[in-house]
Amino acid sequence: MSYTKAVTQVLIIDETPLLREYLRFKLTDNDVDVTIATNSLEGTIKLKNIRPDLLILDYHLGHQMGCMEVLKQKRTSLNTAQIPVIIVAQQLDQKKILDLVQYNVKKVFTKPIKTDILFATISEMLGITLDIDNTPGIVEVHVNDDIIFIEISEGLNRDKLDILSFKITELSELYQIRSPKIIVMFSGITLSHSHVPNLQKLLNIVLRASKIKPGNIRILAQDDFIKIFIKSQREFEGIEVAGSLPAALDGLLSKADGKEEEDPALIGAKILASKETDEGVVELRFGGEARSGPKYTMDDIKEALGGMHIAVVDDDAVIIELIKNTFSSFNIKLSAFPDGAEFIAALNSGPFDFIFLDLMMPRADGFAVLRELRDRDIHAPVVILSSINQRETVIRAFQLGIKSYLVKPLKPPDIFKKTLEILRINF
Numbered sequence: 511m512s513y514t515k516a517v518t519q520v521l522i523i524d525e526t527p528l529l530r531e532y533l534r535f536k537l538t539d540n541d542v543d544v545t546i547a548t549n550s551l552e553g554t555i556k557l558k559n560i561r562p563d564l565l566i567l568d569y570h571l572g573h574q575m576g577c578m579e580v581l582k583q584k585r586t587s588l589n590t591a592q593i594p595v596i597i598v599a600q601q602l603d604q605k606k607i608l609d610l611v612q613y614n615v616k617k618v619f620t621k622p623i624k625t626d627i628l629f630a631t632i633s634e635m636l637g638i639t640l641d642i643d644n645t646p647g648i649v650e651v652h653v654n655d656d657i658i659f660i661e662i663s664e665g666l667n668r669d670k671l672d673i674l675s676f677k678i679t680e681l682s683e684l685y686q687i688r689s690p691k692i693i694v695m696f697s698g699i700t701l702s703h704s705h706v707p708n709l710q711k712l713l714n715i716v717l718r719a720s721k722i723k724p725g726n727i728r729i730l731a732q733d734d735f736i737k738i739f740i741k742s743q744r745e746f747e748g749i750e751v752a753g754s755l756p757a758a759l760d761g762l763l764s765k766a767d768g769k770e771e772e773d774p775a776l777i778g779a780k781i782l783a784s785k786e787t788d789e790g791v792v793e794l795r796f797g798g799e800a801r802s803g804p805k806y807t808m809d810d811i812k813e814a815l816g817g818m819h820i821a822v823v824d825d826d827a828v829i830i831e832l833i834k835n836t837f838s839s840f841n842i843k844l845s846a847f848p849d850g851a852e853f854i855a856a857l858n859s860g861p862f863d864f865i866f867l868d869l870m871m872p873r874a875d876g877f878a879v880l881r882e883l884r885d886r887d888i889h890a891p892v893v894i895l896s897s898i899n900q901r902e903t904v905i906r907a908f909q910l911g912i913k914s915y916l917v918k919p920l921k922p923p924d925i926f927k928k929t930l931e932i933l934r935i936n937f
């Protein structure tokens with residue numbers, strides 16, 4: 511019996527939902543038939559049955575078979591051997607990348623993934639034109655306390671806004687935030703009437719994904735246009751525009767759902783409590799997936815985090831030891847520095863993938879380090895670990911580009927969860 515395909519087909523094998531569901535959304539929207547598999551066994555079966563035009567495969571599959579077994583099974587069949595493959599991975603050394611060539615792997619994307627390049631590659635491999643927004647735009651999302659911070663800079667790229675929906679949903683599930691408060695921060699954008707469609711899209715995505723009332727949203731912007739726009743849109747009534755971060759925070763933290771709240775002294779003053787699960791298990795769920803969905807053990811994500819180089823810059827030996835213990839079961843290189851000056855000197859010898867940073871240290875403090883990172887255009891994620899809880903200090907740190915602020919004393923589950931969040935939201 512002959513085998514025919516009416517449309518372009520893509521198979522995505524990925525256990526983690528953020529990238530998987532976003533790709534399905536975008537490709538389906540471009541009339542590509544997308545099939546999903548959440549583990550290697552399911553993926554191997556669907557690969558043989560569907561024979562797609564392209565396979566997108568997560569390198570860090572946790573099922574017993576794993577990614578390499580999928581590729582080996584694919585190569586043994588004449589019907590699937592020539593199917594091109596795109597690999598997505600957290601970290602891969604050059605030797606592993608070269609080993610993939612024999613399996614017709616055409617491209618390896620390491621995280622964080624540049625989606626514009628990913629879609630350009632998919633378009634080229636499939637020989638089709640994808641409707642992709644190539645205008646500038648950066649969207650970053652992170653959580654502190656119950657507040658989801660959304661940073662929009664350079665432009666309102668509609669594809670990046672689509673990612674936002676999935677990020678809000680995943681972070682709300684990860685931290686079990688039932689009714690989040692949201693601050694949308696604009697920088698490097700002068701809004702005008704041409705931005706209205708994407709501005710409406712942004713706010714509708716935030717409301718739909720978070721499932722909150724407009725009154726739980728604050729917009730931080732210096733632009734008068736957005737104030738006029740919000741006032742003219744009945745559907746966004748309740749959203750307030752603030753000219754400074756303290757003003758935006760005061761508006762959100764003073765009340766929640768009409769009830770008086772304890773007045774926090776800072777952003778993220780309370781460490782987010784981890785949900786208790788089986789020992790050694792971090793439960794990651796995505797909106798729409800069953801509550802009994804997959805649980806990923808520490809072993810499942812060892813390879814994803816393996817090979818990372820983490821810096822701990824702190825004059826407290828207890829904190830250094832705590833972080834070492836947090837990541838002791840992972841193949842992670844950890845370098846400790848007792849002050850900011852030693853860390854700054856070490857920047858010349860090689861890059862760091864993640865940085866834990868104290869603020870109060872001898873010689874060069876944390877703010878000096880943040881300024882140095884900014885001046886050198888180094889964008890490694892930085893998490894502040896500090897006992898300082900003044901609001902002004904925290905705001906100053908965020909303005910210098912940190913990803914999160916955790917207040918001492920610290921617990922290993924909190925450190926690990928925050929690290930995982932920051933790495934995962936960049937795909």
